[in-house]
Amino acid sequence: MESITRSRLSSIAETKRPGRDLAAHVCLCRLSGLEVCHRASNTRYYTLSWRRSTNHFVQIISCIDNAPSLDISYLERIMRLLVRRTIFSIDHPSDGGEPLYGLTHSSRWLVNNSDDEHTNLNALCLTETHAYLVGSGNFLSQSVKEGGMAFEKAFGKRSVWELASQDNRFNKLFNDGMAFTSRILIREMVFGYKYRFDCLRSLVDVGGGIGGMISEIVKSYPHIKGINFDLPHVITTTPVYEGVSHIAGDMFHQIPNVDAVLLKWVLHDWDDEACVKILKNV
Numbered sequence: 517m518e519s520i521t522r523s524r525l526s527s528i529a530e531t532k533r534p535g536r537d538l539a540a541h542v543c544l545c546r547l548s549g550l551e552v553c554h555r556a557s558n559t560r561y562y563t564l565s566w567r568r569s570t571n572h573f574v575q576i577i578s579c580i581d582n583a584p585s586l587d588i589s590y591l592e593r594i595m596r597l598l599v600r601r602t603i604f605s606i607d608h609p610s611d612g613g614e615p616l617y618g619l620t621h622s623s624r625w626l627v628n629n630s631d632d633e634h635t636n637l638n639a640l641c642l643t644e645t646h647a648y649l650v651g652s653g654n655f656l657s658q659s660v661k662e663g664g665m666a667f668e669k670a671f672g673k674r675s676v677w678e679l680a681s682q683d684n685r686f687n688k689l690f691n692d693g694m695a696f697t698s699r700i701l702i703r704e705m706v707f708g709y710k711y712r713f714d715c716l717r718s719l720v721d722v723g724g725g726i727g728g729m730i731s732e733i734v735k736s737y738p739h740i741k742g743i744n745f746d747l748p749h750v751i752t753t754t755p756v757y758e759g760v761s762h763i764a765g766d767m768f769h770q771i772p773n774v775d776a777v778l779l780k781w782v783l784h785d786w787d788d789e790a791c792v793k794i795l796k797n798v
């Protein structure tokens with residue numbers, strides 16, 4: 517993946533914006549069960565079937581579960597949509613062979629970066645459209661008519677964090693989605709916010725997930741003692757990062773006492789009353 521400049525950051529934001537591109541990204545990810553993305557880093561072209569099998573091609577069909585029973589005409593229709601939405605480019609060989617599909621600016625963000633496989637947007641796309649995140653929409657009218665939270669009606673739990681604590685697969689997808697995206701953004705922020713980090717000796721990332729963000733800050737500013745603070749089910753899955761300690765806890769009860777507190781993509785999840793409670797603990 518190319519190095520990231522400011523203008524590319526706005527393209528990232530563009531890619532993340534819900535809408536037609538996101539829908540098509542998700543289509544690609546779900547279609548391939550992520551395998552296309554995983555296998556694609558060094559590949560220039562994709563084909564639908566097995567006819568042109570060489571190292572330079574990824575056969576999309578071979579990445580899909582139950583491929584033998586798959587109706588390729590439906591796959592072609594999906595690819596037509598993805599080409600139209602500029603998720604793939606298409607090249608029709610002059611020998612009349614089957615079309616070759618290539619990655620575009622948008623789909624490259626879904627592919628593992630060979631330099632750093634933990635910077636891409638595919639886990640985020642799958643998270644944002646996971647049934648747990650969109651499912652409560654079907655219960656909005658019931659919620660208005662009867663009162664009560666649509667989320668609770670849909671899943672019998674009060675928050676997505678409760679669901680994550682009981683579903684390891686979703687927990688990993690969600691945490692990866694946050695961390696891989698944060699890592700892309702924080703590299704720019706570390707650069708732009710330079711002199712502010714210089715004067716800190718310790719910093720806690722509250723609701724920091726698996727620590728993707730604080731680890732990048734500490735990497736650039738090794739004099740900072742970094743703490744990644746999150747719920748127990750998240751902290752049990754965290755990788756080891758040099759200079760970062762992981763602490764499990766509940767921000768509504770207590771937050772570690774350090775020079776500065778980072779809250780990124782956290783307060784938007786809560787109403788005003790809850791935010792006041794969190795900020796009182798800072």
Ligand SMILES: C[S@@+](CC[C@H](N)C(=O)[O-])C[C@H]1O[C@@H](n2cnc3c(N)ncnc32)[C@H](O)[C@@H]1O
Nearest residue numbers: 694695698723724725746747765766767780781
């Ligand atoms: C939207 S994610 C943001 C993750 C991370 N800050 C980032 O930007 O990549 C919100 C995070 O808040 C954490 N969280 C939710 N409730 C919490 C609580 N009561 N105490 C600590 N962390 C909590 C979640 O587990 C999750 O990791």
